[in-house]
Amino acid sequence: MTAFILKRLAHSLITLAIFLTLIFVFVRLSGNPADLYLPLNSTQEMRDAFAARIGLDQPIYVQFGRFVLDLMHLDFGDSFVREQPAMTVALSAFPRTLMLAALAMPVALLIAIPLGSAAAYRPFSIGGRTATVGALTAASVPDFWIGIMGVLWFSVMLGWLPTSGTGGWQYWVLPVVALAARPAGILAQVVRGTMVQTLASPYIKAARAKGVGKSALIFKHAFRNATLPVITVGGEQLAGVLSGAIVVETIFGWPGIGKTMIDSILQRDFSVVQASAVVIACSIFLLNIMIDILYARLDPRIRLG
Amino acid sequence: MSELAAPLAEDNAPPPKRAGWKTLIAALRHDHLALVAAIYLALLGLLLIVGAFTMQDLASQQALRQRNLPPGSIETGWQYLLGSDSLGRSVLARIVVGGLRTVGVSIATVAISVVVGITLGILAGYRGGIFDALIMRAADVSLAFPGILLAVVLLYIFPPAIITVIIVLVFNRLPLYIRVARAETLEVRERLFVSAARVLGASGWRITRKHILPIVAPTILTIATLDLAVVMLVESSLSFLGMGVQPPSVSWGLLVADGRRYLRAAWWLTFFPGLAIVLTAVAINIVSNWLRVVLDPVQAARLHAVQPEAGPAEGGQNDRR
Numbered sequence: 001m002t003a004f005i006l007k008r009l010a011h012s013l014i015t016l017a018i019f020l021t022l023i024f025v026f027v028r029l030s031g032n033p034a035d036l037y038l039p040l041n042s043t044q045e046m047r048d049a050f051a052a053r054i055g056l057d058q059p060i061y062v063q064f065g066r067f068v069l070d071l072m073h074l075d076f077g078d079s080f081v082r083e084q085p086a087m088t089v090a091l092s093a094f095p096r097t098l099m100l101a102a103l104a105m106p107v108a109l110l111i112a113i114p115l116g117s118a119a120a121y122r123p124f125s126i127g128g129r130t131a132t133v134g135a136l137t138a139a140s141v142p143d144f145w146i147g148i149m150g151v152l153w154f155s156v157m158l159g160w161l162p163t164s165g166t167g168g169w170q171y172w173v174l175p176v177v178a179l180a181a182r183p184a185g186i187l188a189q190v191v192r193g194t195m196v197q198t199l200a201s202p203y204i205k206a207a208r209a210k211g212v213g214k215s216a217l218i219f220k221h222a223f224r225n226a227t228l229p230v231i232t233v234g235g236e237q238l239a240g241v242l243s244g245a246i247v248v249e250t251i252f253g254w255p256g257i258g259k260t261m262i263d264s265i266l267q268r269d270f271s272v273v274q275a276s277a278v279v280i281a282c283s284i285f286l287l288n289i290m291i292d293i294l295y296a297r298l299d300p301r302i303r304l305g
Numbered sequence: 306m307s308e309l310a311a312p313l314a315e316d317n318a319p320p321p322k323r324a325g326w327k328t329l330i331a332a333l334r335h336d337h338l339a340l341v342a343a344i345y346l347a348l349l350g351l352l353l354i355v356g357a358f359t360m361q362d363l364a365s366q367q368a369l370r371q372r373n374l375p376p377g378s379i380e381t382g383w384q385y386l387l388g389s390d391s392l393g394r395s396v397l398a399r400i401v402v403g404g405l406r407t408v409g410v411s412i413a414t415v416a417i418s419v420v421v422g423i424t425l426g427i428l429a430g431y432r433g434g435i436f437d438a439l440i441m442r443a444a445d446v447s448l449a450f451p452g453i454l455l456a457v458v459l460l461y462i463f464p465p466a467i468i469t470v471i472i473v474l475v476f477n478r479l480p481l482y483i484r485v486a487r488a489e490t491l492e493v494r495e496r497l498f499v500s501a502a503r504v505l506g507a508s509g510w511r512i513t514r515k516h517i518l519p520i521v522a523p524t525i526l527t528i529a530t531l532d533l534a535v536v537m538l539v540e541s542s543l544s545f546l547g548m549g550v551q552p553p554s555v556s557w558g559l560l561v562a563d564g565r566r567y568l569r570a571a572w573w574l575t576f577f578p579g580l581a582i583v584l585t586a587v588a589i590n591i592v593s594n595w596l597r598v599v600l601d602p603v604q605a606a607r608l609h610a611v612q613p614e615a616g617p618a619e620g621g622q623n624d625r626r
């Protein structure tokens with residue numbers, strides 16, 4: 001198990017390193033910040049002084065070295081717009097995104113497992129078909145549209161929920177639903193797929209013949225086999241939720257890392273873009289490792305192999 | 306003797322000819338859901354093609370006396386069936402023209418990804434070695450980080466134009482195709498008919514073209530139909546964020562974003578473009594699930610044996626991304 005996890009860790013580290021290098025290259029490619037931040041009539045001296053202040057006068061390998069050092073110190077310089085260290089801006093926004101994701105995923109699972117099981121248990125009954133189409137639809141609805149339609153119905157027409165912002169529990173409902181819908185649909189399809197196969201397997205037939213009840217059959221016997229695919233896909237979906245938060249946070253004015261990133265992109269605040277991309281990338285890296293560990297613990301073939 | 310030889314020969318022969326149009330249509334009649342979805346897609350395609358020639362002007366034509374008409378206002382003409390926006394432009398025409406862009410970008414993205422993905426995947430799988438390692442690491446990077454994040458970072462650098470959006474989306478989808486093509490190639494490469502061809506002196510180019518491609522292509526095409534829906538959703542999200550298709554062009558995502566400002570006064574501006582995205586994505590999903598079942602010889606055999614199996618039997622198996 002340790003060998004497996006170490007191998008996966010090395011694998012993920014390489015990927016993370018390449019991604020971080022890409023961020024460095026992309027940010028350098030995005031144009032001279034002096035053009036953006038200095039007035040058009042600024043002199044060459046002013047431009048040079050500006051470049052020197054943010055270190056752009058150095059050769060590219062020195063800049064890269066500094067980028068790596070910055071990474072290790074988790075310090076990317078100050079935000080041009082907010083006059084705060086960029087990393088502080090990114091890190092102070094991140095917990096709010098994490099909390100959204102931490103709420104959206106359980107909601108998605110709570111919807112997906114019963115829906116998928118229902119679709120698998122009697123695939124050709126009316127209920128089964130409805131569940132299948134429901135899962136398919138949930139997986140096909142864009143999150144921004146669910147968000148906006150939620151605002152239309154529950155905020156504008158009924159006035160039950162606030163349209164945007166942060167505060168009491170009412171502020172959480174629509175963002176969480178908008179984030180959870182697609183993962184719920186996709187996970188329900190996964191549960192259904194695995195359950196259809198599992199329910200046809202001999203050990204389930206044996207259990208059924210033995211007289212095991214319907215719910216025990218599904219949740220005690222069959223569902224255990226569906227756990228692994230659900231974890232794999234659930235992990236990917238959680239990574240997707242972290243980045244999908246970009247859209248949902250923009251709609252609901254949720255001050256998380258996604259909105260911070262979009263705002264800094266629009267304002268060309270490149271140290272914050274860099275810091276937010278690094279924070280999201282690192283969190284996804286950690287997430288992948290946690291999934292690998294979980295996987296190794298649950299699957300004896302990996303643990304003992 | 307001949308009875309013994311037959312299955313052996315079949316095992317090494319290229320896969321049986323896939324179902325022809327007639328069989329497909331016959332199978333479609335048994336699956337009502339897929340039939341409805343296919344009819345919807347056909348009508349949409351027709352509407353988009355007709356609209357491309359007739360509705361371009363209508364979509365940008367302003368009529369200030371017909372501002373913010375609710376859906377169903379057909380007294381002044383059929384173009385206001387789905388209402389009009391704050392400048393009196395027909396929502397229906399804008400959805401059709403926007404659909405051309407959205408569907409066009411999605412098809413272009415998937416087509417490029419399929420061609421490039423198959424090429425790189427087969428090369429990686431057939432050649433192996435350092436080439437394989439390089440391609441696969443590159444694919445890992447873009448697979449490990451969710452699409453929107455990468456797209457947003459890329460669109461931060463490159464000016465937003467249709468071609469940039471397509472490149473960004475291709476970047477995002479490519480790894481999937483490379484992986485599948487490579488995995489299939491690795492498996493096919495070891496089969497007897499490929500070894501036989503090699504022994505007979507066929508060149509690597511001929512083997513990939515005549516023996517590997519015909520087996521890899523159907524798998525990739527099945528994934529591609531499903532992927533069309535995914536690409537459409539990502540494109541819409543990017544346009545919605547203002548990083549995809551730029552005004553004055555329209556796309557479904559952009560229409561939803563534009564309409565959001567008028568949510569209180571004119572809900573139809575966001576509702577109908579979004580509905581178009583949802584319906585199209587669901588229809589593509591249903592048809593591609595059905596296509597996968599019908600085109601798969603193993604499942605197709607079951608289909609003939611037990612009629613109800615026509616449903617998407619293994620939904621979700623290909624959705625792990």
